[in-house]
Amino acid sequence: MTDAALQKTPLHALHLELGARMVPFAGYDMPVQYPRGIIAEHLHTRAKAGLFDVSHMGQARLEGAGAAAALEALVPGDIKGLAPGRMRYTLFTNEAGGILDDLMVTGAGDHLLLVVNAARKAEDFAHLERHLAGKARLTRLEDRALMALQGPAAAAVLARLAPGAASLGFMTGAALPVDGEACFVTRSGYTGEDGFELSVPAGAAERLARRLLREPEVLPVGLGARDSLRLEAGLCLYGHDIDETTTVIEADLAWTIQKRRRAEGGFPGAAIILGELASGARRKRVGIRPEGRAPAREGTEITVADGAPVGRVTSGGFGPSADGPVAMGYVAAAHAAPGTTLQLLVRGTPRPARIVPMPFVPHRYHRG
Amino acid sequence: MSTVKYTRDHEWVRVDGDVAVIGITDYAQTQLGDVVYVELPELGRRAEQGKEVAVVESVKAASEVYAPVSGEVVAINEVLAGEPGKVNVDPMGEGWFFKLRLANAKELDGLMDEAAYGAFVEGLH
Numbered sequence: 048m049t050d051a052a053l054q055k056t057p058l059h060a061l062h063l064e065l066g067a068r069m070v071p072f073a074g075y076d077m078p079v080q081y082p083r084g085i086i087a088e089h090l091h092t093r094a095k096a097g098l099f100d101v102s103h104m105g106q107a108r109l110e111g112a113g114a115a116a117a118l119e120a121l122v123p124g125d126i127k128g129l130a131p132g133r134m135r136y137t138l139f140t141n142e143a144g145g146i147l148d149d150l151m152v153t154g155a156g157d158h159l160l161l162v163v164n165a166a167r168k169a170e171d172f173a174h175l176e177r178h179l180a181g182k183a184r185l186t187r188l189e190d191r192a193l194m195a196l197q198g199p200a201a202a203a204v205l206a207r208l209a210p211g212a213a214s215l216g217f218m219t220g221a222a223l224p225v226d227g228e229a230c231f232v233t234r235s236g237y238t239g240e241d242g243f244e245l246s247v248p249a250g251a252a253e254r255l256a257r258r259l260l261r262e263p264e265v266l267p268v269g270l271g272a273r274d275s276l277r278l279e280a281g282l283c284l285y286g287h288d289i290d291e292t293t294t295v296i297e298a299d300l301a302w303t304i305q306k307r308r309r310a311e312g313g314f315p316g317a318a319i320i321l322g323e324l325a326s327g328a329r330r331k332r333v334g335i336r337p338e339g340r341a342p343a344r345e346g347t348e349i350t351v352a353d354g355a356p357v358g359r360v361t362s363g364g365f366g367p368s369a370d371g372p373v374a375m376g377y378v379a380a381a382h383a384a385p386g387t388t389l390q391l392l393v394r395g396t397p398r399p400a401r402i403v404p405m406p407f408v409p410h411r412y413h414r415g
Numbered sequence: 416m417s418t419v420k421y422t423r424d425h426e427w428v429r430v431d432g433d434v435a436v437i438g439i440t441d442y443a444q445t446q447l448g449d450v451v452y453v454e455l456p457e458l459g460r461r462a463e464q465g466k467e468v469a470v471v472e473s474v475k476a477a478s479e480v481y482a483p484v485s486g487e488v489v490a491i492n493e494v495l496a497g498e499p500g501k502v503n504v505d506p507m508g509e510g511w512f513f514k515l516r517l518a519n520a521k522e523l524d525g526l527m528d529e530a531a532y533g534a535f536v537e538g539l540h
Contacts, residue, residue: 085474271448275474342452364474365474
Protein backbone atom coordinates (compact mmCIF):
# COMPACT_ATOMS: atom_id res chain seq x y z
CA MET A 48 0.00 0.00 0.00
CA THR A 49 3.01 2.36 -0.34
CA ASP A 50 3.03 5.04 -3.00
CA ALA A 51 6.14 4.97 -5.20
CA ALA A 52 6.00 8.74 -5.66
CA LEU A 53 6.52 9.32 -1.94
CA GLN A 54 9.99 9.72 -0.48
CA LYS A 55 11.23 7.34 2.20
CA THR A 56 13.31 8.08 5.28
CA PRO A 57 16.27 5.83 6.18
CA LEU A 58 13.96 4.15 8.75
CA HIS A 59 11.18 3.29 6.27
CA ALA A 60 11.87 -0.46 6.19
CA LEU A 61 11.99 -0.55 9.99
CA HIS A 62 8.57 1.15 10.22
CA LEU A 63 7.06 -1.52 7.96
CA GLU A 64 8.72 -4.29 9.97
CA LEU A 65 7.28 -2.80 13.18
CA GLY A 66 3.78 -2.94 11.68
CA ALA A 67 3.30 0.82 11.28
CA ARG A 68 0.34 2.24 9.45
CA MET A 69 1.93 4.47 6.82
CA VAL A 70 0.44 7.72 5.53
CA PRO A 71 1.66 10.39 3.12
CA PHE A 72 3.00 13.40 5.00
CA ALA A 73 4.85 16.32 3.37
CA GLY A 74 5.80 14.11 0.43
CA TYR A 75 7.09 11.26 2.61
CA ASP A 76 5.63 7.86 3.44
CA MET A 77 5.54 8.15 7.24
CA PRO A 78 4.28 6.08 10.20
CA VAL A 79 1.12 7.62 11.71
CA GLN A 80 0.95 4.88 14.34
CA TYR A 81 2.25 1.43 15.25
CA PRO A 82 0.02 -1.47 16.33
CA ARG A 83 -0.35 -0.27 19.95
CA GLY A 84 -2.20 2.81 18.72
CA ILE A 85 -1.96 6.57 19.20
CA ILE A 86 -3.26 6.74 22.79
CA ALA A 87 -0.88 4.04 24.05
CA GLU A 88 2.05 5.63 22.20
CA HIS A 89 1.16 9.06 23.58
CA LEU A 90 0.82 7.87 27.19
CA HIS A 91 3.99 5.79 26.93
CA THR A 92 5.96 8.87 25.82
CA ARG A 93 4.73 10.79 28.88
CA ALA A 94 5.45 7.83 31.19
CA LYS A 95 8.75 6.45 29.79
CA ALA A 96 10.24 7.17 26.36
CA GLY A 97 9.11 7.26 22.74
CA LEU A 98 11.30 7.09 19.64
CA PHE A 99 10.13 9.23 16.70
CA ASP A 100 11.44 9.28 13.14
CA VAL A 101 11.58 12.94 12.09
CA SER A 102 14.01 12.42 9.23
CA HIS A 103 11.60 14.11 6.83
CA MET A 104 12.47 17.46 8.43
CA GLY A 105 15.02 19.66 6.70
CA GLN A 106 18.50 19.80 8.20
CA ALA A 107 21.15 22.25 7.02
CA ARG A 108 24.43 23.81 8.01
CA LEU A 109 24.99 27.55 7.66
CA GLU A 110 28.63 28.63 7.72
CA GLY A 111 30.86 31.59 7.06
CA ALA A 112 31.83 34.67 9.07
CA GLY A 113 28.52 36.36 8.21
CA ALA A 114 26.23 33.39 8.91
CA ALA A 115 24.58 34.77 12.06
CA ALA A 116 24.09 38.24 10.57
CA ALA A 117 22.68 36.77 7.35
CA LEU A 118 20.18 34.66 9.26
CA GLU A 119 19.19 37.58 11.49
CA ALA A 120 18.09 39.44 8.36
CA LEU A 121 15.35 36.78 7.97
CA VAL A 122 14.33 35.93 11.56
CA PRO A 123 13.50 37.99 14.69
CA GLY A 124 15.59 35.80 17.02
CA ASP A 125 18.97 36.82 18.46
CA ILE A 126 21.32 34.60 16.45
CA LYS A 127 24.52 36.66 16.85
CA GLY A 128 24.18 36.22 20.60
CA LEU A 129 23.70 32.47 20.37
CA ALA A 130 26.63 30.98 22.31
CA PRO A 131 28.25 27.80 20.98
CA GLY A 132 26.12 24.81 21.94
CA ARG A 133 22.99 26.91 22.55
CA MET A 134 19.79 26.31 20.65
CA ARG A 135 16.97 28.73 19.83
CA TYR A 136 13.44 28.49 18.38
CA THR A 137 12.83 31.18 15.78
CA LEU A 138 10.68 32.09 12.76
CA PHE A 139 11.19 33.08 9.15
CA THR A 140 8.95 36.15 8.85
CA ASN A 141 7.52 37.97 5.83
CA GLU A 142 7.05 41.68 5.18
CA ALA A 143 3.49 41.53 6.57
CA GLY A 144 4.75 40.22 9.91
CA GLY A 145 3.47 36.73 9.02
CA ILE A 146 5.37 33.47 9.41
CA LEU A 147 6.99 31.56 6.53
CA ASP A 148 8.13 28.72 8.81
CA ASP A 149 9.35 27.99 12.32
CA LEU A 150 12.79 26.49 12.87
CA MET A 151 15.43 25.48 15.39
CA VAL A 152 18.90 27.04 15.22
CA THR A 153 21.86 25.64 17.15
CA GLY A 154 25.28 27.23 17.50
CA ALA A 155 27.84 24.56 16.62
CA GLY A 156 31.13 26.48 16.95
CA ASP A 157 32.13 27.69 13.49
CA HIS A 158 28.68 27.11 11.97
CA LEU A 159 24.95 27.06 12.69
CA LEU A 160 22.72 24.00 12.41
CA LEU A 161 19.16 24.54 11.21
CA VAL A 162 16.13 22.22 11.43
CA VAL A 163 13.05 23.29 9.44
CA ASN A 164 9.67 21.72 8.66
CA ALA A 165 9.47 19.01 6.02
CA ALA A 166 6.66 20.67 4.09
CA ARG A 167 8.57 23.98 3.98
CA LYS A 168 12.17 22.88 3.53
CA ALA A 169 12.45 23.51 -0.21
CA GLU A 170 10.97 27.02 0.16
CA ASP A 171 13.00 27.79 3.30
CA PHE A 172 16.33 26.81 1.80
CA ALA A 173 15.62 28.67 -1.46
CA HIS A 174 14.59 31.72 0.62
CA LEU A 175 17.84 31.52 2.60
CA GLU A 176 20.00 31.13 -0.48
CA ARG A 177 18.37 34.16 -2.14
CA HIS A 178 19.25 36.31 0.85
CA LEU A 179 22.70 35.06 1.81
CA ALA A 180 24.34 37.27 -0.85
CA GLY A 181 27.70 35.58 -0.50
CA LYS A 182 27.88 36.29 3.24
CA ALA A 183 27.38 32.66 4.28
CA ARG A 184 27.15 29.20 2.72
CA LEU A 185 24.16 26.87 3.13
CA THR A 186 24.66 23.10 2.94
CA ARG A 187 21.64 20.79 3.07
CA LEU A 188 22.36 17.74 5.23
CA GLU A 189 20.46 15.25 3.10
CA ASP A 190 22.72 12.41 4.22
CA ARG A 191 21.49 12.64 7.79
CA ALA A 192 18.46 11.14 9.51
CA LEU A 193 16.80 12.78 12.52
CA MET A 194 15.33 10.87 15.46
CA ALA A 195 13.66 12.20 18.58
CA LEU A 196 13.84 10.31 21.88
CA GLN A 197 11.26 11.89 24.18
CA GLY A 198 9.97 11.25 27.67
CA PRO A 199 11.05 11.17 31.32
CA ALA A 200 13.26 8.09 30.74
CA ALA A 201 14.97 9.53 27.64
CA ALA A 202 18.00 10.85 29.53
CA ALA A 203 18.66 7.59 31.36
CA VAL A 204 18.29 5.61 28.14
CA LEU A 205 20.55 7.84 26.06
CA ALA A 206 23.20 7.98 28.81
CA ARG A 207 23.73 4.21 28.29
CA LEU A 208 24.76 4.83 24.65
CA ALA A 209 26.18 8.36 24.96
CA PRO A 210 27.53 9.16 28.45
CA GLY A 211 27.85 12.86 27.55
CA ALA A 212 24.18 13.30 26.71
CA ALA A 213 22.88 13.49 30.27
CA SER A 214 24.96 16.60 31.00
CA LEU A 215 23.34 18.59 28.16
CA GLY A 216 21.01 21.32 29.40
CA PHE A 217 17.60 22.05 27.90
CA MET A 218 17.98 23.77 24.50
CA THR A 219 21.66 22.96 24.14
CA GLY A 220 23.44 20.63 21.72
CA ALA A 221 26.77 18.97 21.06
CA ALA A 222 28.49 16.63 18.62
CA LEU A 223 28.54 13.32 20.48
CA PRO A 224 29.14 9.70 19.56
CA VAL A 225 25.99 7.67 20.24
CA ASP A 226 26.83 3.96 20.39
CA GLY A 227 29.89 4.85 18.32
CA GLU A 228 28.03 6.79 15.62
CA ALA A 229 28.93 10.44 14.99
CA CYS A 230 25.72 12.28 15.96
CA PHE A 231 24.77 15.83 16.77
CA VAL A 232 22.57 15.64 19.85
CA THR A 233 20.32 18.41 21.17
CA ARG A 234 18.22 18.37 24.32
CA SER A 235 14.98 19.50 22.74
CA GLY A 236 11.78 18.17 21.26
CA TYR A 237 8.14 18.67 20.39
CA THR A 238 6.28 16.87 23.18
CA GLY A 239 6.64 19.05 26.29
CA GLU A 240 8.74 16.28 27.88
CA ASP A 241 12.45 16.06 28.53
CA GLY A 242 14.16 14.52 25.54
CA PHE A 243 16.67 14.66 22.73
CA GLU A 244 16.88 14.97 18.99
CA LEU A 245 19.66 13.00 17.31
CA SER A 246 21.00 13.98 13.92
CA VAL A 247 22.45 10.71 12.67
CA PRO A 248 24.37 9.64 9.53
CA ALA A 249 21.67 8.11 7.29
CA GLY A 250 23.58 4.84 6.97
CA ALA A 251 23.67 4.38 10.75
CA ALA A 252 20.07 5.40 11.45
CA GLU A 253 18.42 1.98 11.31
CA ARG A 254 21.06 0.30 13.46
CA LEU A 255 20.85 3.09 16.04
CA ALA A 256 17.04 3.05 16.05
CA ARG A 257 17.04 -0.72 16.64
CA ARG A 258 19.59 -0.25 19.41
CA LEU A 259 17.41 2.37 21.14
CA LEU A 260 14.28 0.23 20.71
CA ARG A 261 16.07 -2.62 22.53
CA GLU A 262 16.08 -0.50 25.70
CA PRO A 263 13.13 -1.60 27.87
CA GLU A 264 11.70 1.92 28.29
CA VAL A 265 11.56 2.73 24.57
CA LEU A 266 8.68 2.19 22.13
CA PRO A 267 8.30 3.53 18.59
CA VAL A 268 5.87 6.44 18.29
CA GLY A 269 4.24 7.74 15.11
CA LEU A 270 3.08 11.08 13.79
CA GLY A 271 -0.39 10.68 15.33
CA ALA A 272 0.92 10.79 18.89
CA ARG A 273 3.52 13.39 17.92
CA ASP A 274 0.59 15.65 17.02
CA SER A 275 -1.44 14.97 20.19
CA LEU A 276 1.67 15.41 22.37
CA ARG A 277 2.62 18.76 20.84
CA LEU A 278 -1.00 19.99 21.02
CA GLU A 279 -1.19 19.20 24.75
CA ALA A 280 2.16 21.01 25.13
CA GLY A 281 0.65 24.09 23.42
CA LEU A 282 3.25 24.01 20.62
CA CYS A 283 2.41 25.36 17.15
CA LEU A 284 2.13 23.22 14.03
CA TYR A 285 3.16 25.15 10.93
CA GLY A 286 0.45 25.40 8.28
CA HIS A 287 -2.23 25.04 10.97
CA ASP A 288 -1.56 27.26 14.00
CA ILE A 289 0.89 29.59 12.28
CA ASP A 290 1.29 30.55 8.63
CA GLU A 291 1.93 33.52 6.35
CA THR A 292 -1.30 35.22 7.54
CA THR A 293 -0.69 34.94 11.30
CA THR A 294 1.69 37.54 12.72
CA VAL A 295 4.29 36.66 15.32
CA ILE A 296 2.39 38.67 17.95
CA GLU A 297 -1.03 37.23 17.05
CA ALA A 298 0.56 33.78 17.41
CA ASP A 299 1.67 34.72 20.96
CA LEU A 300 5.30 34.12 20.00
CA ALA A 301 6.69 37.49 21.16
CA TRP A 302 8.97 35.54 23.52
CA THR A 303 10.99 34.46 20.46
CA ILE A 304 12.09 38.09 19.88
CA GLN A 305 15.01 38.82 22.19
CA LYS A 306 15.71 42.26 23.67
CA ARG A 307 18.31 43.40 21.14
CA ARG A 308 16.10 42.49 18.18
CA ARG A 309 13.16 44.37 19.74
CA ALA A 310 15.37 47.46 19.97
CA GLU A 311 17.07 47.11 16.58
CA GLY A 312 14.47 45.47 14.35
CA GLY A 313 16.06 44.54 11.02
CA PHE A 314 13.96 41.45 10.16
CA PRO A 315 11.12 41.13 7.62
CA GLY A 316 7.90 42.67 8.93
CA ALA A 317 9.69 44.30 11.88
CA ALA A 318 7.60 47.50 11.74
CA ILE A 319 4.32 45.55 11.94
CA ILE A 320 5.54 43.03 14.50
CA LEU A 321 7.14 45.61 16.83
CA GLY A 322 4.08 47.85 16.42
CA GLU A 323 1.79 45.03 17.55
CA LEU A 324 4.22 44.21 20.35
CA ALA A 325 3.78 47.78 21.65
CA SER A 326 0.05 48.26 21.13
CA GLY A 327 -1.41 44.76 20.85
CA ALA A 328 -2.68 42.59 18.00
CA ARG A 329 -6.33 42.42 16.96
CA ARG A 330 -6.48 38.66 17.58
CA LYS A 331 -4.54 36.13 19.60
CA ARG A 332 -3.72 32.42 19.60
CA VAL A 333 -5.25 30.83 22.70
CA GLY A 334 -5.85 27.47 24.35
CA ILE A 335 -9.44 26.22 24.32
CA ARG A 336 -11.01 23.58 26.54
CA PRO A 337 -14.34 22.31 25.10
CA GLU A 338 -16.85 21.24 27.76
CA GLY A 339 -17.94 17.62 27.51
CA ARG A 340 -16.18 14.99 25.44
CA ALA A 341 -16.71 16.07 21.81
CA PRO A 342 -13.46 17.15 20.12
CA ALA A 343 -13.51 20.43 18.15
CA ARG A 344 -11.43 19.95 15.02
CA GLU A 345 -9.39 22.37 12.94
CA GLY A 346 -11.69 24.84 11.19
CA THR A 347 -14.39 24.83 13.88
CA GLU A 348 -15.99 28.28 14.19
CA ILE A 349 -15.75 30.03 17.58
CA THR A 350 -18.63 32.34 18.55
CA VAL A 351 -19.84 34.41 21.51
CA ALA A 352 -23.13 33.55 23.23
CA ASP A 353 -25.32 35.41 20.71
CA GLY A 354 -23.72 33.48 17.84
CA ALA A 355 -21.43 36.22 16.47
CA PRO A 356 -18.19 34.65 15.16
CA VAL A 357 -14.99 35.68 16.97
CA GLY A 358 -12.49 33.15 15.69
CA ARG A 359 -11.62 29.68 14.50
CA VAL A 360 -9.93 26.53 15.83
CA THR A 361 -6.55 25.85 14.17
CA SER A 362 -5.70 22.54 15.93
CA GLY A 363 -8.06 20.41 17.90
CA GLY A 364 -8.54 16.86 19.01
CA PHE A 365 -8.42 14.52 21.96
CA GLY A 366 -5.66 14.91 24.55
CA PRO A 367 -4.91 11.47 26.03
CA SER A 368 -3.03 12.93 29.04
CA ALA A 369 -5.51 15.81 29.45
CA ASP A 370 -8.16 13.03 29.22
CA GLY A 371 -10.50 15.12 27.12
CA PRO A 372 -10.79 17.37 24.11
CA VAL A 373 -8.22 20.17 23.72
CA ALA A 374 -7.84 22.80 21.03
CA MET A 375 -6.04 25.96 20.07
CA GLY A 376 -7.16 28.71 17.78
CA TYR A 377 -7.38 32.42 17.17
CA VAL A 378 -9.96 34.70 18.79
CA ALA A 379 -10.49 38.45 18.71
CA ALA A 380 -8.35 40.14 21.38
CA ALA A 381 -11.41 41.14 23.44
CA HIS A 382 -12.25 37.44 23.99
CA ALA A 383 -8.75 36.07 24.53
CA ALA A 384 -8.46 36.26 28.33
CA PRO A 385 -8.24 32.92 30.17
CA GLY A 386 -11.59 32.08 31.74
CA THR A 387 -13.63 33.62 28.91
CA THR A 388 -16.58 31.42 27.97
CA LEU A 389 -17.23 30.96 24.24
CA GLN A 390 -19.05 28.52 21.97
CA LEU A 391 -17.72 26.08 19.41
CA LEU A 392 -19.91 25.29 16.42
CA VAL A 393 -19.43 21.51 16.13
CA ARG A 394 -21.47 20.06 13.25
CA GLY A 395 -23.85 23.01 13.48
CA THR A 396 -24.45 22.65 17.23
CA PRO A 397 -23.07 25.32 19.59
CA ARG A 398 -21.09 23.73 22.42
CA PRO A 399 -19.66 25.64 25.39
CA ALA A 400 -15.90 26.03 25.75
CA ARG A 401 -13.47 28.03 27.85
CA ILE A 402 -10.27 29.91 27.04
CA VAL A 403 -7.49 28.40 29.15
CA PRO A 404 -3.76 29.04 29.57
CA MET A 405 -1.48 26.67 27.70
CA PRO A 406 0.12 24.17 27.97
CA PHE A 407 -2.75 21.76 28.68
CA VAL A 408 -0.24 19.38 30.27
CA PRO A 409 2.66 20.94 32.22
CA HIS A 410 6.03 21.00 30.45
CA ARG A 411 8.62 18.78 32.06
CA TYR A 412 11.78 20.00 30.36
CA HIS A 413 15.17 19.30 31.93
CA ARG A 414 16.11 22.24 34.14
CA GLY A 415 19.29 20.81 35.66
CA MET B 416 -31.94 -16.81 15.38
CA SER B 417 -30.76 -13.33 14.50
CA THR B 418 -29.10 -12.45 11.23
CA VAL B 419 -26.21 -10.00 10.75
CA LYS B 420 -25.83 -7.92 7.60
CA TYR B 421 -23.11 -5.48 6.55
CA THR B 422 -22.77 -2.31 4.47
CA ARG B 423 -20.02 -1.07 2.17
CA ASP B 424 -19.50 1.76 4.69
CA HIS B 425 -18.54 -0.84 7.32
CA GLU B 426 -21.63 -0.75 9.51
CA TRP B 427 -23.19 -3.96 10.78
CA VAL B 428 -26.86 -4.55 11.53
CA ARG B 429 -28.17 -7.43 13.65
CA VAL B 430 -31.90 -8.03 13.24
CA ASP B 431 -34.08 -9.58 15.91
CA GLY B 432 -37.80 -9.40 15.08
CA ASP B 433 -38.52 -5.85 13.96
CA VAL B 434 -35.59 -4.28 15.86
CA ALA B 435 -32.14 -3.81 14.34
CA VAL B 436 -28.99 -3.27 16.44
CA ILE B 437 -26.35 -1.25 14.60
CA GLY B 438 -22.64 -0.67 15.04
CA ILE B 439 -19.38 -0.45 13.09
CA THR B 440 -17.31 -3.46 12.03
CA ASP B 441 -13.99 -4.67 13.35
CA TYR B 442 -12.41 -3.54 10.08
CA ALA B 443 -13.83 -0.04 10.62
CA GLN B 444 -12.56 0.27 14.18
CA THR B 445 -9.11 -0.95 13.12
CA GLN B 446 -8.96 1.66 10.38
CA LEU B 447 -10.14 4.43 12.73
CA GLY B 448 -7.80 3.64 15.58
CA ASP B 449 -8.57 4.63 19.18
CA VAL B 450 -12.18 5.86 19.38
CA VAL B 451 -12.49 8.84 21.75
CA TYR B 452 -16.06 10.06 21.15
CA VAL B 453 -19.31 8.79 19.63
CA GLU B 454 -22.17 11.12 18.80
CA LEU B 455 -25.40 9.11 18.81
CA PRO B 456 -28.84 10.05 17.43
CA GLU B 457 -31.69 11.18 19.69
CA LEU B 458 -34.32 8.66 20.70
CA GLY B 459 -37.33 8.87 18.41
CA ARG B 460 -35.39 10.22 15.46
CA ARG B 461 -36.33 8.68 12.11
CA ALA B 462 -33.19 7.44 10.39
CA GLU B 463 -33.15 7.07 6.64
CA GLN B 464 -31.17 4.34 4.90
CA GLY B 465 -27.81 5.64 3.66
CA LYS B 466 -28.07 8.97 5.50
CA GLU B 467 -25.75 10.13 8.27
CA VAL B 468 -27.08 9.15 11.69
CA ALA B 469 -24.07 9.18 14.02
CA VAL B 470 -20.44 10.33 14.19
CA VAL B 471 -17.48 8.35 15.48
CA GLU B 472 -14.30 10.22 16.37
CA SER B 473 -10.81 8.78 16.71
CA VAL B 474 -7.79 10.71 17.99
CA LYS B 475 -7.10 11.77 14.42
CA ALA B 476 -10.47 12.49 12.82
CA ALA B 477 -14.27 12.43 12.81
CA SER B 478 -16.14 9.94 10.56
CA GLU B 479 -19.82 9.74 9.69
CA VAL B 480 -21.86 6.63 10.40
CA TYR B 481 -24.73 5.97 7.96
CA ALA B 482 -27.99 4.22 8.74
CA PRO B 483 -27.81 0.74 7.14
CA VAL B 484 -31.64 0.63 7.12
CA SER B 485 -34.48 3.08 7.76
CA GLY B 486 -36.35 3.21 11.04
CA GLU B 487 -37.05 4.93 14.34
CA VAL B 488 -34.27 5.14 16.93
CA VAL B 489 -35.56 3.15 19.94
CA ALA B 490 -32.33 2.81 21.98
CA ILE B 491 -28.80 4.19 22.13
CA ASN B 492 -25.74 2.72 23.81
CA GLU B 493 -25.29 5.11 26.75
CA VAL B 494 -22.11 3.25 27.83
CA LEU B 495 -20.20 4.76 24.90
CA ALA B 496 -20.44 8.27 26.40
CA GLY B 497 -18.08 7.22 29.20
CA GLU B 498 -16.28 4.36 27.50
CA PRO B 499 -15.96 5.06 23.76
CA GLY B 500 -13.05 2.59 23.67
CA LYS B 501 -15.65 -0.23 23.81
CA VAL B 502 -15.97 0.33 20.06
CA ASN B 503 -12.36 -0.81 19.65
CA VAL B 504 -12.49 -3.64 22.16
CA ASP B 505 -15.82 -5.22 21.19
CA PRO B 506 -17.22 -3.56 18.04
CA MET B 507 -19.84 -6.25 17.36
CA GLY B 508 -20.91 -6.60 20.99
CA GLU B 509 -20.63 -4.04 23.83
CA GLY B 510 -19.55 -1.42 21.31
CA TRP B 511 -22.97 -1.27 19.57
CA PHE B 512 -24.22 2.22 18.67
CA PHE B 513 -28.05 2.30 18.54
CA LYS B 514 -31.21 0.30 17.80
CA LEU B 515 -33.81 1.02 15.14
CA ARG B 516 -37.40 -0.23 14.77
CA LEU B 517 -37.35 -1.31 11.13
CA ALA B 518 -39.45 0.75 8.72
CA ASN B 519 -38.95 -1.55 5.77
CA ALA B 520 -37.47 -5.02 6.32
CA LYS B 521 -36.93 -5.40 2.56
CA GLU B 522 -34.02 -2.93 2.79
CA LEU B 523 -32.05 -5.72 4.47
CA ASP B 524 -32.04 -7.70 1.24
CA GLY B 525 -29.67 -5.20 -0.36
CA LEU B 526 -27.02 -5.62 2.36
CA MET B 527 -24.12 -8.07 2.42
CA ASP B 528 -24.01 -11.24 4.51
CA GLU B 529 -20.88 -12.13 6.46
CA ALA B 530 -19.21 -14.02 3.59
CA ALA B 531 -19.89 -11.25 1.08
CA TYR B 532 -18.61 -8.58 3.49
CA GLY B 533 -15.49 -10.62 4.23
CA ALA B 534 -14.77 -10.81 0.49
CA PHE B 535 -15.47 -7.08 0.14
CA VAL B 536 -12.93 -6.23 2.88
CA GLU B 537 -10.37 -8.60 1.32
CA GLY B 538 -10.74 -6.66 -1.91
CA LEU B 539 -9.79 -3.43 -0.15
CA HIS B 540 -6.22 -4.60 0.52
